[in-house]
Amino acid sequence: MKILVGYKRVVDYNVRIQVKPDGTGVVTDGVKLSANPFDDIALEEALRLREKGVATEVIVVGIGPADLTAHLRNGLAMGANRAIHVVTADAVQPLTAARVFLKLIEKEQPELVILGKQAIDDDANQTGQMLAALWDRPQATFASRVDIADGKATVTREVDAGLEVIEAELPAVITTDLRLNEPRFIKLPDIMKAKSKPIDSIEFGSLGVEAHDHLRTTHYAAPAKRSKGVMVKDAAELVAALKQKGLL
Amino acid sequence: MSKILVIAEHLGGKLNSSTARAVSAAAAVKADAIDVLVLSDAPDAIAAEAAKIDGVSRVLTIARSDNAHALATVLAPQIAKAAAGYSHVFVPSTTFGKDIAPRVAALLGVAQVSDVMSVEAAHTFKRPIYAGNAIITVEADASHTVVATIRSASWAAAGNAASSAPIEALAIDVTLPTHTRFVELKQGSSDRPDLQSASKVVSGGRGVGSKENFEIIYKFADRIGAAVGASRAAVDAGYVPSELQVGQTGKIIAPELYMAIGISGAIQHLTGIKDAGTIVAINKDGEAPIFEIADIGLVGDLFKLIPELEQAIG
Ligand SMILES: Cc1cc2nc3c(=O)[nH]c(=O)nc-3n(C[C@H](O)[C@H](O)[C@H](O)COP(=O)(O)OP(=O)(O)OC[C@H]3O[C@@H](n4cnc5c(N)ncnc54)[C@H](O)[C@@H]3O)c2cc1C
Numbered sequence: 001m002k003i004l005v006g007y008k009r010v011v012d013y014n015v016r017i018q019v020k021p022d023g024t025g026v027v028t029d030g031v032k033l034s035a036n037p038f039d040d041i042a043l044e045e046a047l048r049l050r051e052k053g054v055a056t057e058v059i060v061v062g063i064g065p066a067d068l069t070a071h072l073r074n075g076l077a078m079g080a081n082r083a084i085h086v087v088t089a090d091a092v093q094p095l096t097a098a099r100v101f102l103k104l105i106e107k108e109q110p111e112l113v114i115l116g117k118q119a120i121d122d123d124a125n126q127t128g129q130m131l132a133a134l135w136d137r138p139q140a141t142f143a144s145r146v147d148i149a150d151g152k153a154t155v156t157r158e159v160d161a162g163l164e165v166i167e168a169e170l171p172a173v174i175t176t177d178l179r180l181n182e183p184r185f186i187k188l189p190d191i192m193k194a195k196s197k198p199i200d201s202i203e204f205g206s207l208g209v210e211a212h213d214h215l216r217t218t219h220y221a222a223p224a225k226r227s228k229g230v231m232v233k234d235a236a237e238l239v240a241a242l243k244q245k246g247l248l
Numbered sequence: 249m250s251k252i253l254v255i256a257e258h259l260g261g262k263l264n265s266s267t268a269r270a271v272s273a274a275a276a277v278k279a280d281a282i283d284v285l286v287l288s289d290a291p292d293a294i295a296a297e298a299a300k301i302d303g304v305s306r307v308l309t310i311a312r313s314d315n316a317h318a319l320a321t322v323l324a325p326q327i328a329k330a331a332a333g334y335s336h337v338f339v340p341s342t343t344f345g346k347d348i349a350p351r352v353a354a355l356l357g358v359a360q361v362s363d364v365m366s367v368e369a370a371h372t373f374k375r376p377i378y379a380g381n382a383i384i385t386v387e388a389d390a391s392h393t394v395v396a397t398i399r400s401a402s403w404a405a406a407g408n409a410a411s412s413a414p415i416e417a418l419a420i421d422v423t424l425p426t427h428t429r430f431v432e433l434k435q436g437s438s439d440r441p442d443l444q445s446a447s448k449v450v451s452g453g454r455g456v457g458s459k460e461n462f463e464i465i466y467k468f469a470d471r472i473g474a475a476v477g478a479s480r481a482a483v484d485a486g487y488v489p490s491e492l493q494v495g496q497t498g499k500i501i502a503p504e505l506y507m508a509i510g511i512s513g514a515i516q517h518l519t520g521i522k523d524a525g526t527i528v529a530i531n532k533d534g535e536a537p538i539f540e541i542a543d544i545g546l547v548g549d550l551f552k553l554i555p556e557l558e559q560a561i562g
């Protein structure tokens with residue numbers, strides 16, 4: 001069984017992003033970039049399935065500019081067998097990303113596609129669900145546990161009410177939540193080994209994907225700031241302050 | 249001319265308050281009609297609740313045994329069909345809506361606007377990106393249906409109307425897939441207020457130290473009638489179940505009072521509480537980032553301070 005894994009590069013989660021003063025975007029020059037944390041979890045899950053003998057091949061997919069190769073090498077160093085780089089200078093929105101994944105699915109015929117539940121730059125939380133719809137296959141979003149057996153995935157999902165368990169026939173799309181696993185660290189020898197693993201480059205334009213998303217971002221703004229509060233010296237003072245505000 | 253279809257969220261035969269919040273967002277579009285769609289195996293009681301929400305024109309129901317559980321694969325094709333003739337489809341941005349809405353959007357071949365915080369015009373919305381560190385204005389193409397999820401914390405629930413809106417059964421002819429099946433829902437049973445709609449929330453973090461210690465948080469919350477929340481670190485460490493997580497990837501909430509106890513205040517946590525009325529922080533580290541956004545801060549050991557608070561409340 002082949003597994004396709006979404007492996008997006010985003011601004012590192014530790015960076016507090018700044019909005020450009022003219023409102024045209026956020027400052028990304030010189031900012032640290034890393035794998036989307038949910039995608040590291042997706043890759044880790046795929047690798048564990050391969051280690052268990054459930055999967056035979058793990059392919060990481062990145063859609064992005066020419067310099068994405070270094071990022072994809074990290075995915076290879078973590079353990080993916082190979083990478084597919086869909087090359088485009090433009091940022092792609094979730095619907096376009098889903099259409100790209102569908103093209104790759106037609107070519108690769110995977111039985112499982114694991115994506116992150118959301119990319120922490122656009123916080124869209126859409127691509128996996130859109131892909132599953134276009135592919136007309138099951139989706140199991142926000143997964144915190146995945147078991148594959150007898151041609152189906154049994155997935156525990158983190159939902160607002162608690163934990164939901166669903167069963168999905170393969171092929172299917174799974175999106176990862178934080179507690180699915182803890183991604184392994186990349187070891188130095190693996191970085192060396194990854195150098196000889198294949199990265200397949202495909203020009204976005206050659207896929208025949210319509211990139212019209214019907215959405216346009218017209219302005220970026222910094223969020224409203226909360227005004228600085230006060231410090232109280234003890235429990236009694238805190239309770240008095242809350243009582244005064246009518247909160248206790 | 250805007251006509252909006254709001255998808256009702258419900259569980260156990262009860263309407264979720266996220267639905268009335270999505271209706272508020274629909275009202276902000278100044279729509280000519282706001283219809284609420286209830287998909288369920290037994291929609292009547294839920295529909296009756298939805299019909300009472302102020303601003304609702306009609307409640308539509310699709311009663312089908314397949315709709316007993318909120319499976320995106322089953323609900324999305326019905327919603328996509330029902331969306332014909334509507335300019336907007338609004339879904340609460342809860343795990344229910346986040347699961348379903350993109351599937352609907354893809355079936356309709358349109359993009360989705362996630363987490364709408366404000367409506368600037370019928371096709372112009374504001375939404376957060378980068379864990380709420382930037383707010384963008386997005387314009388959707390007016391020639392296509394807008395599918396959007398509504399960030400509950402940004403919208404007050406619409407109130408009750410003087411009279412109930414009419415309820416109509418909808419017949420939707422669509423074959424539903426059977427490749428995805430519901431197995432079970434493990435729900436934490438609790439008499440405490442619901443985290444997402446509570447007016448007061450007490451959250452504990454890694455500083456609480458253990459599952460046993462968390463009792464002190466539960467007890468204090470009960471004392472002031474608050475819901476209980478937690479940081480990711482507290483959930484990861486197994487102190488509390490995952491549905492209590494507050495933050496970028498947990499619940500985004502807007503209670504009148506939020507008390508963060510033993511929580512450092514990472515950006516991902518703060519994203520979840522930015523809209524709270526009053527934020528109180530209790531932390532033994534006076535340099536903890538949580539104090540930068542807290543309205544009232546108290547430095548000290550939570551195990552000493554919570555009993556003192558209980559005593560001071562009297
Ligand atoms: C992609 C991604 C998504 C994330 N999503 C979320 C999310 O949704 N929600 C979330 O919360 N986090 C999220 N995180 C994690 C976040 O970055 C932090 O790691 C987490 O919020 C830290 O939790 P904490 O404040 O409880 O723990 P810590 O940062 O360890 O802080 C514990 C605090 O307790 C204080 N303390 C210790 N003992 C006491 C005592 N006796 N009395 C008083 N104070 C005490 C300490 O001074 C410290 O400030 C996410 C991270 C990533 C990468």
Ligand SMILES: Nc1ncnc2c1ncn2[C@@H]1O[C@H](COP(=O)(O)O)[C@@H](O)[C@H]1O
Pocket residue numbers: 005006007008009036038039042061062063064092094097114115116117118119120122123124125126127128
């Ligand atoms: N440009 C991209 N390259 C690789 N994977 C992507 C890309 N965009 C989205 N994805 C996948 O889709 C997931 C959800 O993204 P989003 O819908 O944008 O929040 C991510 O975690 C990735 O797994």
